[in-house]
Amino acid sequence: MPELPTSPNENQTPRRHLAAERVRAAAMEMRASGDLLQVAAVLYREMLNLGILTIAVTIEFFGAAEDPDHLLAYTVYPNPRRIGIGWTNPGTIELGDDAIGSVCEPGHFSYWKNVRSQRKEIWTHYDPPEAWTHTKSGLGFDRELEVGEWPEPRVTMPADDRWHVTHVPFDHGSVAFREVEYIQEHVDTVVELAASLSLGYVRFLDFQRLEQHNQQLEIDRAVERVRSEATAMRESADIGKVMSTLYDGWRDCGLVFLAGCINIVDSDRGRYSSYVLVPPGTLDSAAPKLLVEEDVVPGLHLYRSLELDLEFARDRGWAQPDLPAALWEAPVTFPDDLEKLWGHRKTEWDTLIGCAGINVPFAHGGLFVQAPPGHRYEDDDIGLVERFADAVSLGYTRFLDLQAAEARAIALTRTAATERVRATVMSMRTTADLGDVVALLWKEMVRLGIRTPGCNIVFLDEEAGRVLEYMALRNPRREGITSTSPHMTEYDEETLIHALDTTLDEYLVEGPMTYSFTLGASRGSILNKWQEMQVWGGDFNEDVVQHVSTTLGMTGLASWDKPGVGTAVAFRYGKIGYNEPTASADHANLVRDLAQALELGYLRFLDFQRLEQQNAEILTATQHKSEFLSRMSHDLRTPMNAIIGYTRLVLRKARGVLGDRQVQNLENIQTSADNLLALINEILDLSRIEAGRIDIHREPVDLRELTAECVASVAPLLRPEVELVEHLETAINIETDPDRVRRIVMNLLGNAVKFTERGSITISLHPLQDGCELAITDTGVGIPSEDVPHIFEEFHQVERTVGPKREGTGLGLAIAQRSAQILGGNIEVVSDVGKGSSFTLRL
Structure with missing residues (x-):
């Protein structure tokens, strides 16, 4: 910054100062580089x-385009409309009735590099006549100026x-102005104006950096929202929420797009799915759903609705002029090498209709x-999409992990059901106990999602030639239906058990045959199915329904008289x-597991015993933990108090020794x-609060005095950058437990x-109609919105991604909230990340 010289005309000094302030203010109000012409007009x-x-006045800025040798020149001239002259150059901008402006980018011309590298101080030169002629031509005036003519009447040409x-x-540059002759006082004035311009421009650069920082933060937040939404997926359909969040993120980050999609390749299942989202309003909501045709063209998969074609090829993106305002999943089978599509590098290309993608x-x-x-x-757009792709990838990977975990959970659920059946089999003491087994088996099947009104188990004793058939079915008493069969008993309010002990021959010819669907079949064909552990099925038609109803001694059995499919x-x-x-193959596999439990139950019974032991x-461990907590007061607190006491005693005498x-x-x-x-x-x-062993001793309490004592206790712990503000003007007396309230406030x-770490902590105490309100508001780091609902849970701590990690157990707020509720009140919290939190105690 050049040193300001003293003007010989002191009467001009106040006016110069005011002018300099207006120039500085104009520069500080800039929001984009294009505003520099307006600043130049103010300077002019x-x-x-x-x-x-x-x-004319020119502001020459160096360092444009992040190149220290690059220059942009913003020049302001008087408005030629004053003398009836227009202009043809579209780059000439009208800046008011009195001025026009233009932007020149000399770039790396050696002349300007010399200006940058050699001219560090005020310097002057004469423009040759041809330079001024070139300037007038560049402005594009629609007629020639006459000799001595100029739009500014105060200027003599x-x-x-x-x-x-x-x-x-x-x-950051220089101010250039043209006069008929060199006048030192004018130069001194422009020095002061240039200094103010520089101050304002520095403020503008700071603002630009802040804007860029805020834009980056917005991108970070948008990417994190997409990642969180993808991570929160529970089923494939939830990818619609991911696409919606992705759409909002692209829009918030300023990405220009017509449509977007997430394409998923499932190599394990041999499927390709495209999830497409386009801006709303481009297709009627009643448009038909997408249909899929495969291999319409070799190497292509065509997604077709009744109104549009959408194509996908290995070496291209998909493209469509009029895309639907809908989200869909279009799964198709694909060749083994289709997944190689996603192995190429990140690219930017023209799609089938010539649009960039x-x-x-x-x-x-x-x-x-x-x-x-x-x-x-541009490259920035590609980088932005790459960040969103990384977020989708991380979230989708988490979703796949969750799916795998859920599959394991389902497998565990099936295993648990199988174990319960096996354990019941192992607990059998007589054949009469088969009723317990079949009742449990039916309930487990229903619990696992098989919509069956009943089931039966057939046990074969081939050497004795006998069959034991047990059937469990839903109790139809609510429908006013009873059974006349002597073999029917009511197992419980929900279940009936039908037990039949017959010969194999009678069973094959006259038995219910409910699930073999081979009435009149030969003995050998049925036994082969059983011994080979086959699975087969057939229609549960009206003839079968009638036969079953007659055997069970029931008529009008609503749960059985609907057509369906039987499986054995x-x-x-x-x-x-x-x-x-x-019919469901998955259900058949599930029942096969249960069938194996019947067969191998005894071997698993020992495992079940071990599980019971665990x-x-x-x-026992839980009981020991409870006993440990109850004895902790004496066994841990007493020696700990001794350690603390003796340590303090030694410390008092150790200093200086x-x-x-x-x-x-x-x-x-x-x-x-x-x-x-x-x-x-x-x-x-x-633990005492949870056990209900807290004794409350209520007495009159002056909350203002109690709060002031607590504030005085924590005041020495404040950082120097933090101000403590108290609003405790009103004395408030209530009936409560002072010790418990003191712990909450502390x-x-x-x-x-x-x-x-900096700012202020404000403590406010106000009376309410039926109590009082104590608010503690800080300007700290704040609490993320997703953590606020859990902030009063035991052992919950907010994960901090920035700043030092704060020590603590995560119990303080939980104890404070429980204590407030015991006293008949509660604590509420309002927080904003980066701005602070406000905790309000109401009693």
């Missing part, structure tokens, strides 16, 4: 008002068009975005049969012991102190 007007009769040019440098492959597919016709994507699952000693509306051990390191070790012992005691007290306090104040 102020110079004229101060008597500097210049033909030299006859020879010879101008004296002065360049006044500042931090960006495709970014990730581990399980690709993310594609298509531009409107005529729009081209054989095991080595018989079969399990059931019927459902439609459960007993867990129960022991060395600094020994004293520091003692202080560390005391601090650690205090922290451990606080943890023990919190755990004990919470906990809330302690949290505010811990998480506030």
Whole structure:
């Protein structure tokens, strides 16, 4: 910044200062580089008002396009419309009735490089006449100026068009102005104006950097929202929410697009799915759903609705002029090498209709975005889509992991059901206990999602030639239906059991045959099915329904008189049969597992015993934990208090006797012991609250005095950058437990102190109609919105991605909330990340 010279005309000084302030203010109000012409216009007007009769003013800025040798020149001239002249150059901009402007980009011309590298101070030169002629031509005036004619009446034109040019440098460039002759006072004035311009421009650059930072934060937040939404997926249909969040993120980040899609390749299942989202309003909501045709063209898969064609090829993106305003999944089978589509590099290309598109492959597919016709994507756009693709990839990988975990959970659920059946089989003592087995088997099948009104188990004793058939079915008493069969008993309110002991021959010819669907079949064909452990089925038609109803002694059995499909699952000693509306191979496999439980139940019975033993051990461990917590007060607190007490005693006498390191070790012992005691007290306090063993001693309490005492206790812990503000003007007396309230207030104040590094902590106490309200508001780090609902849960701590990690057990707020509720009140919290939190205690 050049040193400001003293003007010989002191009367001009106040006017110069005011003009400089207006120039600085104009520069500070800039929001984009294009606003520099307006700033140049302000500078031009102020110079004229101060008597500097210049033909034009130019602000020369160096360092454009992040190149220190690059230059942009913003020049302002008087408006030629004053004298009836227009212009043809579209780059000439009208800046008001009195001025026009243009932007020149000399770039890396050696002349301007010399200006940058050699001219560090004020320098002057004469413009040759041809330079001024070139300037007038560049402005595109629609007629020639007459000799001495100029739109600014205060300026006298030299006859020879010879101008004296002065360049006044500042931090980021220089101000150039043309006069007929060099006047030192004018130069001094422009020096002051240039200094103000520089100050404002620095502020503008700071604002630009802040804007870029905020834009990056917005991108980070948008990417995180997509990642969170993808991570939260529970089923494939939830990818619609991911696409919606992705659409909002692209829009918020300023990405120009016509449509976008997530393409997923499932190599395990041999499927390709395209999830497409386009801006709303481009297709009627009643449009038909997408249909799929495969291999319409070799190497292509055509997604077809009744109104549009959407194509996908290995080496291209998909494209369509009129895309639907809908989200769909279009799964198709694909060749083995189709998944190689996603192995190529991240690219930007033209799609089938000539629109630009960006495709970014990730581990399980690709993310594609298509531009409107005529729009081209830049490297920044590709980088932005890459970030979103990474977020989708991370979230989708998490979803696949969750799916695998859910599959394992379903398998565990099936295993548990199988174990319960096996355990019941192993607990059998007589054949009469088969009723328990078949009742449990039916209930487990229903619990696992098989919509069957009943099931039966057939046990075969081939050597004795006898069959035991047990059937469990839903109790039809609610429908007013009873059974006349002597073999029917009511197992419980929900279940009837039909038991039949017959010969194999009678069963094959006259038995219910409910699930074999081979009435009149030969003995050998049925036995082969059972012994080979086959699975077979057939229609549960009206003849079968009538036969079953007659055998069971029931008529009008609503649960059985609907057509369906029957399935029989054989095991080595018989079969399990059931019927459902439609056949399901998955259900048949599930029942096969249950059938194996019947067969192998005894071997698993020992495993079940071990499981029972483990459960007993867990129960014993839980009881020991409860006993440990109840004894902790004496067994842990008493010796801990002794450690703390003796440490303090030694510390008082050790100072001046022991060395600094020994004293520091003692202080560390005391601090650690205090922290451990606080943890023990919190755990004990919470356990007493949960057990309902808290004694409340209510008495009149002056809350203003109690709060002031708490504030005084934490004041020494405040950082120097934090101001403590108290609004405790009103005395409030209520009937409550002072010790419990003091702990609540100290906990809330302690949290505010811990998480506030600068700013203020405000404590306000107000009376309410039926109580009082104490608010503690800080300007700390704040709490993320997703953590606010859980902030009062035991052991919950907010994960901090930035800043130092704060120590704590996660019990303080839980104890405070429980204590407030015991006292008949509650604590509420409002928080904004980066701005602070407000905890309000109402009693």
